[in-house]
Amino acid sequence: MGHLRQIFLFLVSIFIISTSYSQIEISGQVFDDQDEKLIGATVMVSKDSVSSILAYGISDANGKFKIAVNNESDVLFLKVSYIGFGTFKKTIQNKAQTLEVKLSPSSESLKEVIVKSEILRQRGDTLSFSIAAFKGKNDRVIADVLKKIPGIHIRPNGQILYKNEPIQKYYIEGLDLLEGRYNLANNNLSVEAVSKVEILENHQLVRVLDSLEFSDRASINIRLKKDITLSATATAGIGAAPLLWQTKVTPMIFTKKQQAIVTYQSNNTGTDVSGEISNFTIKYAGVNFDIDKKDWLSIQKVLVPPFSPERWLDNNVHLGSVNILQRI
Incomplete structure (x- = not known):
C-alpha cells in the first residue's frame, strides 16, 4: 500500500507540474517615445500574425499589463496598439516573461489609427x-x-x-428581445449591421442590486x-425525390423604441429547425437554470445514428x- 501511495502522489505531482506549465503569464509595461506610461493600451497575444486572438489585456494606470496564455506553440505573436501610435508587433517565446514595450507616434492617417485602436476597449466591467x-470575407x-472573439465559445446547439x-442575457442595443432564445438573432442578424459586441x-x-450583490456571470x-x-435572411429551394423543399424567411427591424424578429421556416430535407427557438435560460422563482434542452419530461427515444x-x-x-418588444 505504501508503494501504491507513493506512485499515486508521484503521478499527481507530474499532473500538477504539467498543468502549471501549460499556462504562462506574460507581463510588461507600455511606454511612449518619451518614456511616459501609456494607460489603456490594447495588448493581444495570438499563435501567429494571422491566427485568432488567444488572450488579451489592457494596460492599467501604470502602463502595466498581465496576460495568462494557454497554448502549446513554441512561439507567440504579441501585438500592442494605442490610438495615435504605431502598432508594436513582435514574435516571442512561449514562456513566462516580462516585457517593456515602447510605442512611437504613428505616421498613418487618423482614420486608420482609429480603426486599429477600436479592436478592444474596456470601460469598467464592459x-x-x-x-x-x-x-x-466568408462571415x-x-x-x-x-x-x-476571445473567451467566447459557441456549442453545436448554439448556446x-x-x-x-x-451567458446570462443576449441583448440587442440593451434590450432583451428573445429572453434566452437568442439563436434566432445570432443565426440571422447580418454581420454588416453590427458595429460592436x-x-x-x-x-x-x-x-x-448592482452595488449590493456581486455577480460572476x-x-x-x-x-x-x-x-x-x-x-433579413431568406433561402428557398426545391428538388426531387419526389418533392423536396426548404424555405426560410427571417425579417427583422430594430429602432430605439421597438424591436421585432419574425421567422417562417419549412422543410422536408431533414433539417431540424427547432434549434432556432431553443431556450437556454429558464427563469423560475427568481433563479436562472441554464440547460441544453427545455423539456423536463419526454418519451425515451431511440439512439441517434x-x-x-x-x-x-x-x-x-x-x-x-413572432417576437416584438416595445420600449415604454
Whole structure:
C-alpha cells in the first residue's frame, strides 16, 4: 500500500507540474517615445500574425499589463496598439516573461489609427470588441464573428459560453428581445449591421442590486451601426425525390423604441429547425437554470445514428415565430 501511495502522489505531482506549465503569464509595461506610461493600451497575444486572438489585456494606470496564455506553440505573436501610435508587433517565446514595450507616434492617417485602436476597449466591467477587426470575407451572420472573439465559445446547439460559463442575457442595443432564445438573432442578424459586441462581465440583472450583490456571470450586448436597422435572411429551394423543399424567411427591424424578429421556416430535407427557438435560460422563482434542452419530461427515444440528421431524419416541419418588444 505504501508503494501504491507513493506512485499515486508521484503521478499527481507530474499532473500538477504539467498543468502549471501549460499556462504562462506574460507581463510588461507600455511606454511612449518619451518614456511616459501609456494607460489603456490594447495588448493581444495570438499563435501567429494571422491566427485568432488567444488572450488579451489592457494596460492599467501604470502602463502595466498581465496576460495568462494557454497554448502549446513554441512561439507567440504579441501585438500592442494605442490610438495615435504605431502598432508594436513582435514574435516571442512561449514562456513566462516580462516585457517593456515602447510605442512611437504613428505616421498613418487618423482614420486608420482609429480603426486599429477600436479592436478592444474596456470601460469598467464592459469589454467592447470591434466587429470589423474580427470579420472575415466568408462571415455572413453575427454568430460567424462571435465565435472568433476571445473567451467566447459557441456549442453545436448554439448556446454561447463566455470563459466556459453560459451567458446570462443576449441583448440587442440593451434590450432583451428573445429572453434566452437568442439563436434566432445570432443565426440571422447580418454581420454588416453590427458595429460592436460588448461583453458585460459581472453583470447584475437587477440594477438596484448592482452595488449590493456581486455577480460572476456575463452577458452579451450587440451594438448596431444605425439607429434604424433592417436586416433579413431568406433561402428557398426545391428538388426531387419526389418533392423536396426548404424555405426560410427571417425579417427583422430594430429602432430605439421597438424591436421585432419574425421567422417562417419549412422543410422536408431533414433539417431540424427547432434549434432556432431553443431556450437556454429558464427563469423560475427568481433563479436562472441554464440547460441544453427545455423539456423536463419526454418519451425515451431511440439512439441517434452517429452521422448528420439530414441523412436519416424524415421530416415535414413548419415553424413560425413572432417576437416584438416595445420600449415604454
